[in-house]
Amino acid sequence: MVPLTVENIKKSFDNVQALRGVNLQVEKGQIYGLIGPDGAGKTTLMRIVVTLLNADEGEIYFLGKPTKNNIGFVRANVGYMPQRFSLYPDLTVEENLRFFGDLFDVPQAVQTKRMEKLYQFSRLGPFKNRRADALSGGMKQKLALSCMLMHEPGVMVLDEPTYGVDPVSRAELWDILKQLASEGKSILVSTAYMDEAELCDQVGLIFKGKILASGKPTDLTQSLKRLIYLITTNNAHQLYLQLQTVFPAQDCNLFGNGVHLIDRKQLGLEQIKKTLLDRQIEFHDIQPIQPDIEDTFLELIHQREVPA
């Protein structure tokens, strides 16, 4: 039995089509990453999965049951972590954990045992008597995750759990998710950070309410058959603007380390170098690189917007 299946989900708000037929499947022990920019429809999809919103069309199966007629069952068995920090800031770490344990009717003794485990997991133990609003951003997210784990759900839905969290805490959060998946939990997680895609077992690239591509992260990057060159310079932004006068704009992408250039016409390294020199465009170095998820995503978006 597949823990979570989403079939052709459509949803509109007023005149805006938030979701235009989304399909995905989360297998047991798998982390499915829903990757996409803000406004792509990630939160809407997650809220539909946890029955907070109704879909206009389509069907979702949660542990084999259609969610539509099993709202109570879904809500009692899913672990849901909303995007915004939504614990009680005036309650302590321990009081928050106990409250969520009580909400799911977990017996007191079991709660105590689980809390010990979660404290080790999250390293929140030393802060258990601290009020939630006095925690750092990363610790808050770990507390939210811990609260969600108090009833040990088999299927979890996490809406941008690493949003606004420092890099160290992000790594810790992902370690926890990996650990949970290895224990056989099924996790649907969304993020706007492309670099987190490689940490998922399966990713779906979502844009404007549609999943553009899905699969293993490595398969996805390899599906981008074109060669990509990284051009480095001192002033990447200026280079980016200059390149756009020579090459099609959708083939140039500004990255932190320089500009990624998609060699759509298969000009080859030497030809590109020559063009740059002819045009007197300054650069340090140019070299072919392995495309990552972000290259793939940007290429998919370009393909969609400019039908080739």
Place this chain on the structure above:
Amino acid sequence: MNRTFKSIVRKEFLHILRDYQTLIIIFIMPIIMLIMFGYAITLEMRHIEVAVVDHARTPQSRQLLSHLQSSDFFVIKAYDPPESQFESLLQKRQVRCIMVIPADFSLSLTGERFTPVQLLIDASDPNAANFIQNYFQKISALFNAENNPQFKFPFEIVPRFLFNPNLKSEYFFVPGLIAIIVLLISALLTSIAIVREKERGTFEQILVSPVHAYQIILGKVIPYIILGFVDSVIILLIGHFWFQVPVHGSILLLLATLILYLLTGLSFGLFVSTITDSQRTAMLIALLMTILPTILLSGFIFPVPSMPVIFQYISQIIPATHFLKIIRGILLKGIGLWELKAPILYLTLLSALMIGLSIKKFKVSLE
């Protein structure tokens, strides 16, 4: 009561205990209001500043002045100011009224002629002007009775004040204050407490759990019922033992109707929380829907029959109008359930209606 429910109640108590603003509203404000209404804001007047001009300067005129000074209603601030200063004395509020005794005062008294004594009153505060006039009439009646024992009035109205023989305004305010405080806690604080969860996003989190919506709402509301009840009892105790407000009727009936009234306030609070998403709007709507009309239109300060007709109708809708009938009736008149059946029935129906509306409008999803 299962553990989940208890946990929600306990959590709500923790929220209240850790939010000193709420604590102040619940425990300090009622006492401040009680002291304010009990001492500072009284409808009777004392120590009214008077200027007197005595053109007669006879034993009789001095007797009239001593009458004026014998009560603590008047303080003579100026003697014989020149007529040219009259206006500025009143304008600067140095005195509230000026009494002018004519030169032929004693003469006309003994001659049994009509004796006018002029009284100039600052009527910029009409209520006060009325009081001053009434007090002076009493003094003149007293003076006349002493000086003309043989003179008989054709008839005289001898009032007897029932239920509040000394006309103490505390008797009036303490019950009204309970009506306001209970509403404040049950309507305002509960609506804010529920909307706060929506605003913080915690509502989204607890909706995705096996807990029923009614458990969430009830769990949040119960602490406020308890606090509202405790608060009312505190006000009653202070009112009874400090301000000596009597309790003529049944205490049991009083407490039972108090709970009914709490429920009415609560149903308003619930309703407000279903139609708003932010604490600020909830507070505004709750104030507009409950506190303001209660203070202004329920008869708490201004008597309902003297309002314009349209406001009299509006005041009949307001729950506090009916609760005031109940609580004043029980405390001051000692009336029972049978006499109070109409307001009790109205409050019951109103609560049922508002709770029904709230349940219908309450959302268990985000749509």
